[in-house]
Amino acid sequence: MPAKIISKDMLSENVFSLVFDAKQIALKRKPGQFVVIRIHEQGERIPLTIADADAIKGTITLIFQVVGKSTALLAEMLPGQEILDLVGPLGKPTHIENFGTVACIGGGVGIAPVFPITQGMKAAGNHVISIIGSRTKDLLILEDEMKAVSDELIVSTDDGSYGYHGFVSQALENNYLLLGKHIDTVVTIGPVSMMRAVCDVTRKYNIPTVVSLNSIMVDATGMCGACRVSVGGKTKFVCVDGPEFDGHLVDFKELIDRQHIYLDQEKESYDHFCSCRSGR
Ligand SMILES: Cc1cc2nc3c(=O)[nH]c(=O)nc-3n(C[C@H](O)[C@H](O)[C@H](O)COP(=O)(O)OP(=O)(O)OC[C@H]3O[C@@H](n4cnc5c(N)ncnc54)[C@H](O)[C@@H]3O)c2cc1C
Numbered sequence: 001m002p003a004k005i006i007s008k009d010m011l012s013e014n015v016f017s018l019v020f021d022a023k024q025i026a027l028k029r030k031p032g033q034f035v036v037i038r039i040h041e042q043g044e045r046i047p048l049t050i051a052d053a054d055a056i057k058g059t060i061t062l063i064f065q066v067v068g069k070s071t072a073l074l075a076e077m078l079p080g081q082e083i084l085d086l087v088g089p090l091g092k093p094t095h096i097e098n099f100g101t102v103a104c105i106g107g108g109v110g111i112a113p114v115f116p117i118t119q120g121m122k123a124a125g126n127h128v129i130s131i132i133g134s135r136t137k138d139l140l141i142l143e144d145e146m147k148a149v150s151d152e153l154i155v156s157t158d159d160g161s162y163g164y165h166g167f168v169s170q171a172l173e174n175n176y177l178l179l180g181k182h183i184d185t186v187v188t189i190g191p192v193s194m195m196r197a198v199c200d201v202t203r204k205y206n207i208p209t210v211v212s213l214n215s216i217m218v219d220a221t222g223m224c225g226a227c228r229v230s231v232g233g234k235t236k237f238v239c240v241d242g243p244e245f246d247g248h249l250v251d252f253k254e255l256i257d258r259q260h261i262y263l264d265q266e267k268e269s270y271d272h273f274c275s276c277r278s279g280r
Pocket residue numbers: 034045046047048049050063064065066067068069070071072109112113191213214215216217238243259260263266267269270
């Protein structure tokens with residue numbers, strides 16, 4: 001069904017937040033779920049996690065990074081305009097309970113989907129340690145929002161321009177696990193290489209770790225097989241079995257290889273889009 005954009009914000013270079021009028025989804029959504037949007041008739045389907053929702057106003061917030069043609073087109077849209085379709089909520093919600101101490105770890109635009117999970121973990125009574133990271137200070141998003149729903153917050157940047165100098169996985173190990181501080185469970189969302197690094201750390205300390213996979217999706221109904229991943233040696237579909245899985249069982253190498261399948265076509269399509277926009 002079509003959905004109107006209510007407001008738009010630029011959170012950092014190439015990362016935008018759009019609030020959509022979507023009452024039914026706002027009422028039903030749970031942390032960890034996503035929507036699939038289509039901007040126009042010929043547009044591809046874009047899966048995006050529901051970063052926030054306001055059940056009273058009947059709105060949902062989507063936070064996305066411009067990485068190709070469809071997200072670039074979405075970033076050009078303005079409040080008052082409508083997209084053709086917005087379908088959801090899709091996927092299984094995050095398993096939220098009082099585990100004790102939970103670490104919520106987000107990297108880059110992955111901080112956006114970690115935010116509602118952090119909110120949920122805090123509301124369930126957990127002691128919440130949040131670790132959020134970006135390549136550099138200017139690319140960091142949602143620091144204040146994450147601080148408001150966490151008991152402890154560590155910010156890391158790869159270049160040391162702000163907070164801990166290093167990756168989120170190193171911040172977790174050096175600030176908590178090497179010091180013998182106990183963590184019951186970890187939820188981590190971000191680039192695949194980041195989630196793999198976090199899992200490599202938590203495996204050593206035997207800490208259950210949930211990852212949210214942003215695989216390639218086509219129909220998002222479990223029919224086409226595009227989003228398949230291997231988890232514990234079994235084939236799973238991210239759109240219906242996920243997007244969250246036990247990170248210690250995910251075959252990250254296969255996931256990375258599959259994400260690169262359409263690289264040439266995606267680049268060609270994006271370059272064509274950019275040259276049309278600049279009138280070349
Ligand atoms: C369940 C799910 C939830 C998602 N939630 C979010 C979200 O909340 N916010 C968000 O920004 N994105 C999210 N994504 C990823 C988002 O759907 C894609 O970035 C988007 O479809 C890219 O479309 P495009 O046409 O702009 O780029 P494409 O032309 O499809 O891709 C352009 C280039 O970017 C690379 N690329 C694509 N996606 C990513 C990525 N996620 N990370 C790094 N490189 C990438 C591709 O390999 C390619 O080289 C989610 C994906 C899934 C499956």
